[in-house]
Amino acid sequence: MKTNTESSPAAVRPLGREAMAAIRECVRPVIEERLVTRRGVAPLRREVLVCHGGACISCRAVPVADLMEAAIDQAGLADQARVVRVGCMGLCDAGPLVLVSPDGVYYPRVNEDLAGRIVKEHLSSGAVIEEEELSWEGPDGEMLRSREVPFFARQMKIALRNCGVIDPGSLEEYIAADGYAALEKVLFEMAPDQVLTELKRAGLRGRGGAGFPVGLKWQFVHDTQGDVKYVVCNADEGDPGAFMDRSILEGDPYSVVEAMTIAGRVVGSNQGYVYVRAEYPLAIERLDASLNSARSSGLLGKDILGSGFDFDLEIRIGAGAFVCGEETALMNSIEGKRGMPRPRPPFPAQKGLWKRPTLLNNVESWANISPILLRGAKWYSSIGTERSKGTKVFALAGAIRNTGLVEVPMGISLREVVEDLGGGIRSGRPFKAAQSGGPSGGCVPAAAADVAVDYESLQELGAIMGSGGLIVMDETTCMVELARFFMEFIVDESCGKCPPCRIGNRVMLSILERITKGEGQEDDLGLLERLGEHIQLSSLCGLGQTGPNPVLSTLRHFREEYETHVRERRCPAGQCRALLTYTIIEDLCNGCHVCAKACPVDAIGGEIKNVHLIDQEVCTHCGACLTACPTGAIEGK
């Protein structure tokens, strides 16, 4: 990725504390301008922030930014405006997303055409292109624009504080945004004990899923004797449909690097590893770049900032195994072995990587460390609920209107997240359920969506906080099929070491398969429940222990749906293909022949411009025609 400060001297010469203070003084005002909304006053300079998160890049954000740069030059505006390539701004659905500051104007879905207009109209004359500005109708019919829309207005950003605000390739911008101030504090002002006390008081709990208190974990590793200790960041993010950790690494890699350095100092470690999944090439690239410039600036390596403390980091790339997100399996993988979990105890804090005391946290947990140490435990613990402090990042996906990333204070209701921030269901159909925690998690039905988002409340409902993937579903998702999907995932990913997980989950899968094929038996549901409970109790690691969760939670909240499959051989959501009969609604069919082309088995016949017909004998119930039909004339029931 192109960065705005490629030739910046900050990135090549070791920095001292004074140089960092100077950067903060000069550059901070620039960063602060990006956070304000100030219209009507002509600013001296404008910045155009172009989102370069993974999603926006796949919607052509790079050429759009290139084009704007060229257009700015051409229009002779180079001293009044510049393009900044920032990390994920959150609203992935509207990519490529562009923010013009300090006007605080968001432009969604910017193509080459609009990019040119933004330069010509907005940057040249200061006139906001109102019809293209991000806007939604508010609850009382008023027009909300840009930062006023609930998606932005209702968020509270701590872990994502720099994502979408700074150029992730610029160490200078990170420092200007208070970066490395926490490390300085830890190196020169605070004793390790003070840091530990502060973290424990803050009440931060691990964001990787289990919610273990971060301060306590640091304390254990600190207290264990050992001349060699390791610090590890878990960036395996295996939950399919979750992208919080990826966005943090892509959008603000230094926040993780700084926090790990702090931990090294506090627990007495000189070497850390970041374990990133191979599917995230952009995150790896940006993290690697940040390690290199931190090293050449004296913020990693020997004698950091003249404190005498040495610390370095290495990246380890995963190789596609979900179980490697489990901390002990992850350590085996770093050691170059098969990623099989180890029995615990001994816990990683005692015997982790190469049998040395090891501190392991999740990306989002790391991203919270510096703000806590800078602003204090009192501030942090004032956010959230009694037992769940701070904020949580969620990746919203599925049938929701605003696919993307949000950070909200703990304790907000799930309904607010889905309906207000997420904009509700895209299709306009009723909201059916939200699934959190992926293959280890459970679902919350719409009726219970007023539940507060905190570790305990979600657990009571049989769901979990999980790492933050939130898949929202409308009534076209079948909960039995969803459970089968997750169980297939677990079976595929089980490492095979312990029998309850290896065999038990496979048996559960075959039961679910027969139910979705319409071959379920009356006692299948009870059998699923008994099996699930046994597997939870007897598996070796978290994968098996939590594998049955999606099945048990859907059984708990959507039992009638299972019963309809078993007793009536019917799928009310219309998703279990083997249970559907496809017919063409004559009034809607315009004879375009698209369905016949889409049909893989040539079961559909008819002349062009005449009503078509499905041969039920040949039909394999695949549903391809249903998705293909442009007029919605095919119905599966």
Add this chain to the structure above:
Amino acid sequence: MAEMRNEVTEEPAGSGLIDAQAPEEIDSEAYRIVDRYVSEQPGGQEQLIPLLHRVQEYLGYLPFPVQEYVAGKLGLSPVEVYAVVSFYHFFTTTPRGRYQLKVCMGTACFVNNAQTICDVLGDLSGIELGGVTEDRLFSLEQVRCIGACGLAPALMVNDEAHGHLTPITVRKIFRKLKSAARKEKNSAGGEADSENKH
């Protein structure tokens, strides 16, 4: 993972495993990559996964003779290397196609009907999941979340993401790739390469 494990039990570990592989010409640069890596990076087993990544990045797959070579260089037995290769989904012992079709089966894509997309591609290419067409033009696989959930259902063709797919649009994409490949073959030069970026 499962099929791999069967393979291990059917074939005794050791060189029998390697003989089972049809003789295949292996680009000798792969061996030089191993040599270079080992001389730059000290260490044994902990260098195995990074090294395998390097080799697969170059060759596209990990043929057995190369695995055996890696084992020798790192002081491991061949079966220790194979155990790792077979455990991780990312490593493959079969060559991929010129166009790797990777259908996302993450949760977001799943609830947006990704199965249909996969079926249509299987139908068009005539191969099963995990397979390669005989002309090595296409390989088809399912992957877990490619991080384009906003574009669900999504497909990666090599490193390029395509989103909001319907059976009609995947057909178009497939046809475009096929004709691009044909042109490439005819002109037997590199010019056609730029045309399949759309």
